[in-house]
Amino acid sequence: MVLWLVAVLASAAEPVSSIESLLTALARAPPQAIAFTELRSSALLEGELIVSGTLEYSAPGKLSRIVMQPFEERTDIDGDEVRITHADRPERRFSLRRAPELRGLLTSFSAILGGDHAALEREFELSLATAEAGWQLTLIPRSKRARASIGSIRVRGAGDTPACIAIDGNGGQSTALLLGAVAGPDAAGQRVMHCGALP
Amino acid sequence: MSPRRTAAWLLALWLLSLSLLGIYVVGTLRLSGDLRLFLPGPASPEQKLVLEGIGEGPASRLLLIALEGGAPEALADISQKLVDRLHKSPTFRYVDNGSAGVEAIPDIVASYRYLLSPAMDRRRLDAVTLREALEDRLHDLSSPAAPLLERWIPSDPTFELLSLVESWAPRHAPRQIAGVWFDAAGRRALLVAQTAAAGFDPDGQQKALAELDTAFEEARGNAVIGMTVSGPGRFSALMKERTQSEASWLGSIATAGLLLLLAVAYRRPRVLLLAALPIASAALAGLACVSILYGEVHGITLAFGFTLIGVAQDYPLHLFSHQRRGLEPRANARALWPTLATGVASTCVAYLAFLASGVTGLAQLAWFTISGLAVAGLTTRYLLPRIAGDAFRDPADSVFMKNFASRLSLPAPPALLSAAFVAACLAVVILAPAPFWEDDLGKLTPIPRPLLEQDARLRAELGAPDARYLAVISSGNQELALQRLEDATPQLEALVSSGAIKSFDHAARYLPSGRTQLRRRESLPGAETLTDALDKALRGLPFRAGVFDPLLAAVAHARELPPLTLDALRGTPLGAPLEVLLHERDGRHIAIVAFSGVSAPDRLEQWAAAAGDAVTLIDLKRAAVELVVRQRVRVLWSLAFAAVLLVLVVRIALRSWRRATRVLIPVAMATLIVVTVFRAAGQPLDLFHLISLVLAAGLGLDYALFFEQAGMDRDARLRTLHGVLVSALSTLMVFALLSLSSIPVLRSIGITVTLGVLMNFLLAPWLQTTHAATDHDRR
Numbered sequence: 001m002v003l004w005l006v007a008v009l010a011s012a013a014e015p016v017s018s019i020e021s022l023l024t025a026l027a028r029a030p031p032q033a034i035a036f037t038e039l040r041s042s043a044l045l046e047g048e049l050i051v052s053g054t055l056e057y058s059a060p061g062k063l064s065r066i067v068m069q070p071f072e073e074r075t076d077i078d079g080d081e082v083r084i085t086h087a088d089r090p091e092r093r094f095s096l097r098r099a100p101e102l103r104g105l106l107t108s109f110s111a112i113l114g115g116d117h118a119a120l121e122r123e124f125e126l127s128l129a130t131a132e133a134g135w136q137l138t139l140i141p142r143s144k145r146a147r148a149s150i151g152s153i154r155v156r157g158a159g160d161t162p163a164c165i166a167i168d169g170n171g172g173q174s175t176a177l178l179l180g181a182v183a184g185p186d187a188a189g190q191r192v193m194h195c196g197a198l199p
Numbered sequence: 200m201s202p203r204r205t206a207a208w209l210l211a212l213w214l215l216s217l218s219l220l221g222i223y224v225v226g227t228l229r230l231s232g233d234l235r236l237f238l239p240g241p242a243s244p245e246q247k248l249v250l251e252g253i254g255e256g257p258a259s260r261l262l263l264i265a266l267e268g269g270a271p272e273a274l275a276d277i278s279q280k281l282v283d284r285l286h287k288s289p290t291f292r293y294v295d296n297g298s299a300g301v302e303a304i305p306d307i308v309a310s311y312r313y314l315l316s317p318a319m320d321r322r323r324l325d326a327v328t329l330r331e332a333l334e335d336r337l338h339d340l341s342s343p344a345a346p347l348l349e350r351w352i353p354s355d356p357t358f359e360l361l362s363l364v365e366s367w368a369p370r371h372a373p374r375q376i377a378g379v380w381f382d383a384a385g386r387r388a389l390l391v392a393q394t395a396a397a398g399f400d401p402d403g404q405q406k407a408l409a410e411l412d413t414a415f416e417e418a419r420g421n422a423v424i425g426m427t428v429s430g431p432g433r434f435s436a437l438m439k440e441r442t443q444s445e446a447s448w449l450g451s452i453a454t455a456g457l458l459l460l461l462a463v464a465y466r467r468p469r470v471l472l473l474a475a476l477p478i479a480s481a482a483l484a485g486l487a488c489v490s491i492l493y494g495e496v497h498g499i500t501l502a503f504g505f506t507l508i509g510v511a512q513d514y515p516l517h518l519f520s521h522q523r524r525g526l527e528p529r530a531n532a533r534a535l536w537p538t539l540a541t542g543v544a545s546t547c548v549a550y551l552a553f554l555a556s557g558v559t560g561l562a563q564l565a566w567f568t569i570s571g572l573a574v575a576g577l578t579t580r581y582l583l584p585r586i587a588g589d590a591f592r593d594p595a596d597s598v599f600m601k602n603f604a605s606r607l608s609l610p611a612p613p614a615l616l617s618a619a620f621v622a623a624c625l626a627v628v629i630l631a632p633a634p635f636w637e638d639d640l641g642k643l644t645p646i647p648r649p650l651l652e653q654d655a656r657l658r659a660e661l662g663a664p665d666a667r668y669l670a671v672i673s674s675g676n677q678e679l680a681l682q683r684l685e686d687a688t689p690q691l692e693a694l695v696s697s698g699a700i701k702s703f704d705h706a707a708r709y710l711p712s713g714r715t716q717l718r719r720r721e722s723l724p725g726a727e728t729l730t731d732a733l734d735k736a737l738r739g740l741p742f743r744a745g746v747f748d749p750l751l752a753a754v755a756h757a758r759e760l761p762p763l764t765l766d767a768l769r770g771t772p773l774g775a776p777l778e779v780l781l782h783e784r785d786g787r788h789i790a791i792v793a794f795s796g797v798s799a800p801d802r803l804e805q806w807a808a809a810a811g812d813a814v815t816l817i818d819l820k821r822a823a824v825e826l827v828v829r830q831r832v833r834v835l836w837s838l839a840f841a842a843v844l845l846v847l848v849v850r851i852a853l854r855s856w857r858r859a860t861r862v863l864i865p866v867a868m869a870t871l872i873v874v875t876v877f878r879a880a881g882q883p884l885d886l887f888h889l890i891s892l893v894l895a896a897g898l899g900l901d902y903a904l905f906f907e908q909a910g911m912d913r914d915a916r917l918r919t920l921h922g923v924l925v926s927a928l929s930t931l932m933v934f935a936l937l938s939l940s941s942i943p944v945l946r947s948i949g950i951t952v953t954l955g956v957l958m959n960f961l962l963a964p965w966l967q968t969t970h971a972a973t974d975h976d977r978r
Binding site: 038043051075084092097099149 | 272298335337338340343344345346347349352353376378742743746
């Protein structure tokens with residue numbers, strides 16, 4: 001298992017010139033696992049909900065989100081089916097189609113790790129911005145249905161290592177996923193550094 | 200006026216009236232595919248349900264749809280597009296592929312959630328309940344399901360509606376892939392649709408299927424995806440198409456063959472037109488009669504009715520075969536009339552019996568036949584001779600006929616041998632191991648078996664409940680029916696937990712009684728109490744202020760609501776399935792409890808017996824068998840009655856028991872031999888075999904009567920033999936073609952009549968002649 005954490009240490013921060021070369025640099029063969037911290041805001045809530053754990057990418061289209069803090073919960077996405085299991089709550093199953101946000105995350109995640117430029121282009125309009133601090137790949141869904149709930153997905157990183165995936169919903173909710181080395185304590189601070197617009 | 204001019208005028212007038220009759224029939228008569236026309240009226244509530252099930256009930260409007268041949272994702276896409284497209288069509292009451300989540304629940308149900316939810320019986324909307332729910336919702340908001348659930352939280356933090364909808368989901372619903380129903384193997388996407396048209400309205404079903412096809416073609420685009428549609432409606436449309444196409448090609452071949460036969464037999468082109476006139480008159484008169492009496496005619500009646508033309512067609516043929524130069528045609532008709540009239544009368548008498556059978560389809564058939572044959576007989580007697588002329592070859596001069604006759608003249612069978620033969624036949628009929636009668640109502644349907652099997656597979660995949668066991672609770676009003684269902688629920692749940700049944704379904708699961716709804720309404724807190732409880736529950740949780748105002752409004756609204764009734768749900772997605780489970784008939788409210796996975800029917804029976812008079816447990820399979828048996832008993836009684844009448848008619852017409860016996864023996868023998876053949880071949884007899892046997896017997900009777908009339912005069916016998924030969928050949932041709940049909944009913948009619956006519960044709964000249972000859976010698 002190759003952790004991005006290891007990768008980030010090993011790689012020199014080379015500038016990325018094109019989407020194509022960025023995707024080639026980001027590509028990893030499954031299985032992959034990476035630590036994450038997720039910050040989610042909702043129109044219903046004051047402040048943010050923060051959970052952390054591990055994302056496991058075991059094959060194209062197969063992603064598990066294992067939450068360890070502040071409670072334990074496991075979400076498995078297999079093909080189209082999403083299953084959420086929790087120790088003392090009934091299992092919840094639903095179709096990925098009904099969760100465009102999750103679907104966007106999975107597609108972008110799978111395509112980035114798989115280096116599948118064509119698949120990404122099929123579902124999203126892509127644009128790349130680069131700066132000294134790193135790069136930012138912006139994905140805007142092409143389908144009307146997905147656009148109804150997702151404004152954009154921004155992946156930020158440096159070199160061949162992504163640091164944050166930020167998903168802006170259209171209903172006042174937003175999600176930021178801090179990945180690898182930047183996941184962990186002081187999530188709010190890290191988000192300011194790694195998820196905002198490129199300086 | 201010269202006889203020629205009179206003939207021309209008569210012909211023109213005849214043709215004119217036929218066209219007018221034709222226009223009337225085409226304008227008024229509707230074709231029906233309702234199989235119930237061929238079943239007797241229900242005698243018990245069970246049978247009523249069976250009939251409703253195969254008739255116009257919601258189950259008969261159900262179409263099962265399967266999409267296959269592509270990746271699951273692609274199939275799911277098409278499935279969804281179909282639902283979206285057909286959703287608003289007036290042709291369909293509803294279309295479902297399992298994708299409809301809570302979003303599809305009608306607003307009225309959402310606003311009634313606190314009155315409908317069984318969870319409200321276990322807890323109250325107090326601070327403890329709310330606190331627990333709010334903590335759970337906080338959890339949900341941090342889970343990947345948050346985008347799905349978020350919108351429901353402000354107005355329904357206890358998720359009353361979601362759990363209600365979950366509890367309504369079929370307990371054996373098909374698996375879902377990509378959000379829509381699939382079969383267990385994951386290869387076929389499944390949908391169900393309910394049409395607005397009744398199952399046995401072939402035109403309405405054809406329209407619905409055409410719309411479904413168009414929607415499918417558009418949804419499919421260029422993808423190579425196949426669609427299979429099954430269900431009663433599909434069958435009725437299919438049978439109509441098939442019957443029409445087969446009838447037209449079988450009809451064309453038969454017509455061509457008939458023309459050829461007539462041309463060879465009479466060598467006069469005008470015979471073709473002359474022979475057609477009484478037949479056309481018979482057909483149109485029969486249709487007009489049914490049209491006036493019923494307004495619609497069953498496809499099977501029509502198929503039978505037209506085969507009957509085989510009988511009517513014989514009448515002019517007998518006239519032609521006895522016509523020769525120098526014989527005044529009217530004198531010829533007058534001489535043949537007693538025999539012809541006896542034939543018409545005896546056949547009509549046989550069909551008269553069907554009028555008393557209490558089976559609408561058979562009564563239609565009887566009216567069609569009686570009016571048709573009467574018209575054919577009368578026109579042959581009074582109209583045809585006036586325009587026929589006398590330019591016919593005398594078959595008595597034909598060398599072929601002489602040779603043929605000499606070949607047919609066999610010695611009379613020794614009495615002992617005849618007796619032994621009859622005994623052997625009877626032994627086979629009685630002792631053959633195969634079941635004598637077809638009791639399976641399913642086999643009565645004219646639908647090919649592979650289609651039925653496919654239907655059964657789709658039904659199983661879609662988790663449709665057991666078609667076999669049902670309980671019916673009859674009550675004076677809707678509220679009482681729902682209360683009775685609720686009262687029965689604990690015992691039904693006990694049956695589930697003890698394993699006697701897998702699950703049950705009834706209307707009160709969706710729509711609780713007014714009693715229950717009012718009780719839940721009373722338990723809802725007032726505005727102040729609820730606000731206090733909510734404030735207490737929210738303490739320390741990060742929800743924004745005012746987020747739960749919609750909850751306060753929803754509960755306040757629910758406290759004002761009158762109990763929900765079935766009427767308010769009509770036209771909603773919930774209304775259609777509910778109407779299956781609870782409906783009003785003849786002032787009674789009938790609630791149905793449907794069972795799945797019944798493994799101990801005896802325990803079900805115990806429950807029903809203990810539940811009192813209002814509850815009736817129905818074994819639909821047994822009820823269907825009883826229905827078929829009842830139908831058969833009625834038809835057999837009718838036939839027995841007809842046989843007695845027939846013997847009397849023949850006896851009165853021939854004025855001698857001896858002559859009547861001579862005529863009846865070949866017919867009885869032929870019928871016995873056909874039944875023997877079926878028994879030996881292991882073919883159980885059904886209604887259609889019985890009708891066909893009557894038809895063949897009617898034809899045979901005509902043959903025997905004409906031979907009887909010819910007496911021992913050589914020329915007269917040759918002319919009669921010619922007439923019977925042409926008649927039998929033409930009938931054989933039509934029915935042999937029918938036995939090639941792909942429609943089981945038509946095939947069984949074809950085979951039965953072919954066999955029957957063959958036997959009658961062989962036996963009539965032989966037995967009748969030899970007996971007549973013996974009598975003649977004795978005299």
